[in-house]
Amino acid sequence: MFDKLKQLSMDTAIYGISTMVGRFLNFMLIPFFTNIFLPEEYGVIQIIYAYIAILNIFYIYGMDTAFLKFAAFKDIGNEKDNFSTPYISVFFTSLLFSFFIIYFKESIAAKLGIPPEYHYLLYLAVAIIFLDTCGSIPFLKLRLNREAKKFSIIKILNIVSNLALNLYLILVLHWGIEAILLSNIISSFVSLLLLIPTIAKNFRFRFNTILFKRFAKFGLPYLPAGLAVMVVQVIDVPILERLTNLKTVGIYKANYKLGIFMMLFVNMFQYAWQPFFLQNAKEENAKEMFSKILTYFTLVGSIIVVGVSLFVADIAQIQIEGYSLIGSAYWSGLNIVPIILFAYLINGLYVIYSAGIYIEEKSLYVPFIAGAGAIINIAANLALIPVMGIYGAAFATLAAYLVMAIGYYAVTQKFYHINYEWDKIFKIFIGVFITALLYYFVLFEDYYLALLEKLFLLIAFISYLYFFAVDRSEIKLIKSKLKESRGK
Numbered sequence: 001m002f003d004k005l006k007q008l009s010m011d012t013a014i015y016g017i018s019t020m021v022g023r024f025l026n027f028m029l030i031p032f033f034t035n036i037f038l039p040e041e042y043g044v045i046q047i048i049y050a051y052i053a054i055l056n057i058f059y060i061y062g063m064d065t066a067f068l069k070f071a072a073f074k075d076i077g078n079e080k081d082n083f084s085t086p087y088i089s090v091f092f093t094s095l096l097f098s099f100f101i102i103y104f105k106e107s108i109a110a111k112l113g114i115p116p117e118y119h120y121l122l123y124l125a126v127a128i129i130f131l132d133t134c135g136s137i138p139f140l141k142l143r144l145n146r147e148a149k150k151f152s153i154i155k156i157l158n159i160v161s162n163l164a165l166n167l168y169l170i171l172v173l174h175w176g177i178e179a180i181l182l183s184n185i186i187s188s189f190v191s192l193l194l195l196i197p198t199i200a201k202n203f204r205f206r207f208n209t210i211l212f213k214r215f216a217k218f219g220l221p222y223l224p225a226g227l228a229v230m231v232v233q234v235i236d237v238p239i240l241e242r243l244t245n246l247k248t249v250g251i252y253k254a255n256y257k258l259g260i261f262m263m264l265f266v267n268m269f270q271y272a273w274q275p276f277f278l279q280n281a282k283e284e285n286a287k288e289m290f291s292k293i294l295t296y297f298t299l300v301g302s303i304i305v306v307g308v309s310l311f312v313a314d315i316a317q318i319q320i321e322g323y324s325l326i327g328s329a330y331w332s333g334l335n336i337v338p339i340i341l342f343a344y345l346i347n348g349l350y351v352i353y354s355a356g357i358y359i360e361e362k363s364l365y366v367p368f369i370a371g372a373g374a375i376i377n378i379a380a381n382l383a384l385i386p387v388m389g390i391y392g393a394a395f396a397t398l399a400a401y402l403v404m405a406i407g408y409y410a411v412t413q414k415f416y417h418i419n420y421e422w423d424k425i426f427k428i429f430i431g432v433f434i435t436a437l438l439y440y441f442v443l444f445e446d447y448y449l450a451l452l453e454k455l456f457l458l459i460a461f462i463s464y465l466y467f468f469a470v471d472r473s474e475i476k477l478i479k480s481k482l483k484e485s486r487g488k
Contacts, residue, residue: 025159027260029166034327036170037177039250044118045177046253047241050234051112052125055101057226059094059133062219065226068140068274069218069358070211083202085211087137094133098126113241124181131188138195141202143275154194162187221363228370232377232400236393239381244389252390254326255333258316259340261308265301266348277355287418294352295421299470301345302428306435306461309338310454336394338436343398350405356412369407373400427469435461 033042063086071082101108102123109119142151162183169179241249273293280286313334316325357366377400384392412418435457442453 025163030257031325034254034330035323040246041177043246043249046237048125050237053234054230055129057230062222063090064136065222066215066219080204081208084204085208088207094130098130101126127185135192135195138198154191158187158191161190221367225366225370228374231374236381240393243385251330251333254330255336256340258337262304262341262344266344270351281359291418291420295424298425298428302432305341305345312337333390339394343401346401346405350408353408353412356416360415362415365411373404376400376403431464
């Protein structure tokens with residue numbers, strides 16, 4: 001089992017390094033944008049990207065999930081059929097969707113709440129969606145082939161080119177927010193060019209109708225499910241804009257993005273986790289292995305949540321030559337960051353629970369679970385934003401992820417029962433809760449005393465985990481195994 005966990009850890013590390021480097025470089029645009037653009041201008045971009053995320057789900061309509069499922073098992077059709085059929089499908093439907101949006105651009109932009117002077121940005125948004133959709137299946141192929149290094153290099157080049165273009169267009173050419181979208185288009189096109197060898201190697205001009213029907217049967221339920229998940233992730237932005245204003249949206253999303261540290265951990269784990277559990281589902285000790293993974297994921301995730309929550313405000317407000325991590329006009333939203341971090345941790349739990357649904361092919365339940373999360377999110381946003389503002393939007397996201405995690409857990413336990421180590425996980429969450437109480441109710445007013453208190457709380461939390469929330473003999477075994485592997 002250790003070898004399998006080691007394999008997952010190595011893949012997670014490779015995806016993680018590229019994801020962390022790429023996302024960090026992308027994250028560096030946040031101080032750039034928030035120190036240059038007004039919150040209301042940044043709010044326009046966030047509205048557009050929220051709808052790009054939603055439209056991406058329609059463009060791919062579950063073909064990515066179906067490809068990941070059936071291409072891994074290869075029990076129907078040959079390898080090229082498994083790649084070409086979904087690729088041909090999403091390519092032509094993406095063209096159709098794009099022409100439709102462009103034709104009705106003005107009316108669509110008005111209904112989305114985009115100010116008239118920014119309607120032209122819809123052309124750029126459509127180009128981004130189309131290019132990203134064309135690259136989605138090839139990227140999945142790299143993951144299934146465990147070509148993590150190639151996957152990572154392309155992703156990093158995408159981010160580096162995006163960053164460089166933003167700096168050039170905004171600082172040198174003095175463009176406005178349209179530079180953000182144009183940079184995205186060019187970097188997505190670069191990624192697609194780099195994926196051409198993968199496409200050429202696996203593609204042939206043949207559409208396997210029988211295979212497509214199986215893909216559609218499994219994948220289409222993920223359209224409403226994926227839409228619901230995306231609603232959970234982005235619907236707070238248009239609702240916040242309708243109930244407040246673009247300035248509030250800009251402040252909210254700038255601080256929301258400070259949850260990147262937990263998001264990175266969840267994303268890099270997810271990249272490695274999905275191929276891992278599909279390839280190891282038939283192992284004799286698979287369920288025991290999956291149980292351990294949940295425990296250690298929660299352990300590492302909780303340290304990230306506590307560590308970042310304690311120090312994020314101090315880091316964000318450090319000024320160097322008048323510039324800070326996020327512009328001073330956005331500081332009023334810093335207190336939502338711990339809520340977002342914890343929401344991402346819960347998001348990671350339901351990612352782990354999804355294994356049973358994939359393995360047992362119970363995708364029929366996914367739309368209902370994701371739909372419940374979306375309904376909770378919309379209802380919570382509508383109820384809490386008028387009362388709590390951006391805090392209401394943050395708590396709505398947390399509530400939605402919690403509902404989805406519970407739903408995934410219930411279905412997985414019914415069809416693929418796993419004995420998770422709930423005593424350890426409960427102790428971890430108790431530690432997080434106690435640390436939060438001590439921080440919020442016993443915080444010193446003096447800056448330096450408060451800083452020392454935060455450092456003490458972090459050390460105390462990690463010590464608590466080591467002595468009370470984990471099996472120390474298990475930790476020692478892992479250390480010895482790691483030493484053995486280094487010796488080899």
